[in-house]
Structures are given as structure tokens and as C-alpha cells.
Amino acid sequence: MENKMRVFGSLFLLLGVALGAFASHALENFVAAEGKQAFETAVRYLIYHGLGLLILSLMPYKKTADRKTVFYLLTLGISLFSGSIMVLVFKEMIPFSIRWIGPITPIGGTLLLVGWFWNVRTFLKK
Numbered sequence: 001m002e003n004k005m006r007v008f009g010s011l012f013l014l015l016g017v018a019l020g021a022f023a024s025h026a027l028e029n030f031v032a033a034e035g036k037q038a039f040e041t042a043v044r045y046l047i048y049h050g051l052g053l054l055i056l057s058l059m060p061y062k063k064t065a066d067r068k069t070v071f072y073l074l075t076l077g078i079s080l081f082s083g084s085i086m087v088l089v090f091k092e093m094i095p096f097s098i099r100w101i102g103p104i105t106p107i108g109g110t111l112l113l114v115g116w117f118w119n120v121r122t123f124l125k126k
Helices: 004-026 032-058 063-089 104-126
Strands: none
Touching: 004 032, 004 063, 032 063, 032 104, 063 104
């Protein structure tokens, strides 16, 4: 499980750097300033949580189940949170309605909160 945390943490960092570079150099050609700001927020959270997963991969957990729970909550949470924001930034360019994606962002954020809460709970139980 530690290796999965490292792989996904590194993958989130890789995507964060690549998408951050895109946002800095090309995004303004496609979306308005508020869209660029939202995209940059999504990238920032992607990077924060990538770093978080790398750090957590080094932490000792008493139970493997707790590490798995934290990993899945954070991975799914950041994928839904950042991913939905990034897709919604381009909603004007997509030829069909994607309004249904809007509620996914707070679900992703909630999963992130639950994941970090679970982590705190796990370490307090030690």
C-alpha cells in the first residue's frame, strides 16, 4: 500500500506540474480569468494532496486497513475535486451539457475532509 501511495502521490505531482504549466502559458487563450483562477485552484489542491500522499506513505500505521481507507478517500477525493473543476472550466467548449458534474466537486471535497479526518483519528488512536 505504501508503494500505491507513492505512485499516486507522484502521479498527482506530475499532473500538477504539467497542468500548472499549461495554466500559466496557454489557458488564458481558452478561458476567462475566473476560469483560469479555478483551474489553478484545482492544480494547487492536486499538488498539495500529491505531497500529502508521499508523506503519508512514510508514516507508520497500526492497521493496514486504516492506511488503505486514507489512501482511497484521498485518491478518490482529489480525483473528483480537482478533476471536476478542471472539466467545468471548459464547459463552454464542450458541445453537450455537463452541468451534472457540478455536484461532484463538493463530493470530492467531502471525501478529502473525511480522508484527513480518518488520518487524524488513526494517529490519535495510536
